[in-house]
Amino acid sequence: MTYDPVSANPLHGNPLKSRADVEKALHDLFNPLLPFFSEGGARVRLDGAAAHFDRAAADLEGFARPLWGLTPLAAGGGRFDHWELYRRGLANGTDPEHPEYWGTVNSTDQRMVELAAIGFTMRLLPDKVWQPLSQQAKSNLAAYLKHARSFDYADNNWKFFRILVDLGLEECGVEFDRSLTEKYLEELDAFYLGDGWYRDGNVRRIDHYIPFAMHFYGLIYAALAKGDDKRVAAYKERATLFAKDIRHWFDEDGGTLAFGRSLTYRFACGGIWGALAFADLEALPWGEIKGQYMRHLRWWADKPIANRDGVLSVGYGYPNLFMSESYNSAGSPYWALKAFLPLALPADHPFWTAEESKAVTDDAPIPLKHPGMVMMHTPGNVVALSSGQQNWQMRHGSEKYAKFIYSSRYGFSVEVDERAYNMGAFDGALAFSDDGRHYRVRENNEVAQIAGDTLFARWKPWTDVTVETWLLPASPWHIRVHRITTPRTLHATEGGFAIERADLNADTYIDEPGSGAAKSETDVSAIVDLAGQREGRAHRPYPNTNLIASKTIVPQLRGEISAGTTVLMTAAMALPAGDAAEAALRQPPEAPDITELEALFAREGVDVSAILVPERF
Structure with a gap:
């Protein structure tokens, strides 16, 4: 037998049905460290790969991030045998004379991020990490935290990190300057958009940082703050609204929408459900909250997400540095342990005693104005039609934010060679080339609007080329309409969903005029030209580009775009293999009337919240 990389996953084989199972999962994840x-x-x-910050900060990251799970474990009465190790680490890491000193914070610094977990632990477990320390160690730790919080925190969810440190200092009886505490809380409130949605700073993007950061920390604050009743009530009210929307980012099997940055944090995406429980907030029925939480953990249990020694890898569905961020060190994936917040709750809490209920899905599309998405639930999947957001700071920002579609089951792909147009995956995207070698895709929008369950965007791949795109649900298909105005001839490639490819090319590939399709043992993916005769192909892009499957097939449509104005109309879909998929293949939707689409947006179009921020360069 050959090595099975799934077996190294610490969650593998765990039924993840009970509180005891979740506690075991946490131990199994921590022990390899x-x-x-x-x-x-x-x-x-954990390895030799680097992040943009210094090695000491990366080593602190590896030390601190497990505390997001270990602290709730101990707070809930669970056994952890290594608190002496953590006490020793806290004493030495904050001692300027010790060789393992974490380094002094002198500006906005990654250490600020990691110190939040220490503040959280000091707030919940002073008997474990504060009271047993020597007076000198207490003085060093307090001085280190107070010095770090004297500098400006990034103007986004980072402001919560200072608040969490404040909670810890307060619990341990340390005096500190509170002048910025209220100011930061007010600035965080300024990011609130309404209907439960925030943005993560003054940026044109709304992603998983809303559930696993803004609401996650807000709910921790709501559970632990003293004497801030008005803000606590607001945080709970917002989270209640948000839960009704964010559940549609999760599919019926527990997978979450693969969208945006920092996806190497993996099951941190399910942290919102645990945070609701931690704050004792029944935003949805407890059975639904528990079901969302447990299914999400189970979804990860059969993925090869760990190295051979059981250490979580950088990547998503498998080890993959291509999709990583510049701020991902080897310790970064352990923010996944934020999912273990409910272990702070006793076994008789209704979150743990409730029977899991099935995911709430809907046959009708669900429009979400703030992120500019229309959600479609299909078997084992949730699809987001996306108006497109902007992120020029992150590696592969266009792929992570500006595709037309995102999916939980099929993920998305990142491009690995900007000089190989013919090999691009371009799943969920429209790529243009004017030389057959280089290419342009959507990076940002001039306009992004939603009208009912239909999206519109206007974008420019070059300054002299304009594309207007409409996206329409037609479950299990979706329709894309592109009106392209160009002064010169271009070549275009448009991709459907990427599905996993078998070894030895043991799949079915359909390359036809006007359509491309791929059939694997598990899935079917297709793309159809509803107006015109672009050439179809089932393309095999470079390996390790898709977030979920290391080798994929992407149906594509390809053809020349003449100078002037051209309208493309496309339908795409992907389903688990079976009769339903075969039936869908035989019944693609009809092309819409572009005049009716224009009239719809003239009458009902409203701006997507994600676009309503000044650009930053």
Whole structure:
């Protein structure tokens, strides 16, 4: 037998049905880290890859991030045998004279991020990490935290990190300057858009940082703050509204929408459900909240997400540095342990005693104005039609934010060679080339609107080329209409959903005029030209480009775009293999009337919230 990489996943084989199962999962995830703690306990270094910040900060990341799970475990009465290791690490990491000192914060710094977990732990477990320390160690730790919080935090969810440190200092009786505490809370409130949605700073994007950061930290604050009743009530009210929308980012099997940055945090995406429980907030029926939470953990249990030693890899569905961010060190994936917040709750809490209920899905499309999405639930999948957002700071920002479609089952792909137009995956995207080698895709929008369950965007791949795109649900298909105005001839490639490819090319590939399709053992994906005769192909892009499957097939339509104005109309879909998929293949939707689409947006179109922020360069 050959090595099965799934077997290294610490969640593999765990039924993840009960509180005891979740507690075991946490231990199984943490224990592989023990050999990598430094002698003084302050640093955890897992491999030689680098992030943009210094090595000391990366080592602190490896040390601190497991606390997001270990702290709730102990707060809920669970056993953890290594608190002495953590006490030693806290003492040495904050001692300027010790060789494992974490380094001094002198500006906005990654250490600020990681210190939030320490503040959280000091708030919940002072008897574990504060009271047993020597007076000198207490003084060093307090001084380190107070010094770090004297600098400006990034103007986004980072402001919560200072608030969490404040909670810890307050619990441990440390005096500190509170002048910025209220100011930061007010600035965080300024990011609130309405209907439960925030943005993560003054940016043109709304992604998983809303559930696993803005609401996650807000609900922790709501559970732990003292004497801020008005804000606590607001946080709970917003989270209640948000839960009704964000459940549609999860499919019936527990998979979540693969969209945006920081997806290497994996099951942190399910942290919103645990945070609702931690704050004792029944935003949805407890059975639904528990079902969303447990299904999400189970979804990860059969993925090869760990290295051979059981250490979580950078990647998503498998180890993959292509999709990583510049701020991902080897310790970064352990923000996934934020999902274990409910372990702070006793076994008789209604979250744990409730029977799981099925996911709430809807046959009708669900429009979400703030992120500019229309959600479609299909078997084992949720699809987001996306008006497109902007992120020029992140690696592969266009792929993570500006495709037309995103999916939980099929993920999305990142491009790995900007000089290989013919090999591009371009799933969920429309790519143009004017030389057959380089290409342009959507990076941002001039306009992004929603009208009912239909989306519109206007964007420019070049300054002299304009594309107007309408997206329409037609479940299980969706329709894309593109009106392209160009002064010169271009070539265009448009992709459908990427599905997993078998070894030895043991799949069915359909290349026809006007359509491309692929059939694997598990899935069917197709793209159809509803107006015109672009050439169809079932394309095999470079390996390790898709977030979920390391080798994929992407049906594409390809053809020349003449100078002037051209209208393209496309339908695409992907379904699990079976009779329903075959029936859908035989019944693609009809082309819409572009005049009616224009009239719809003239009458009902409203701006997508994600676009309503000034651009930053």
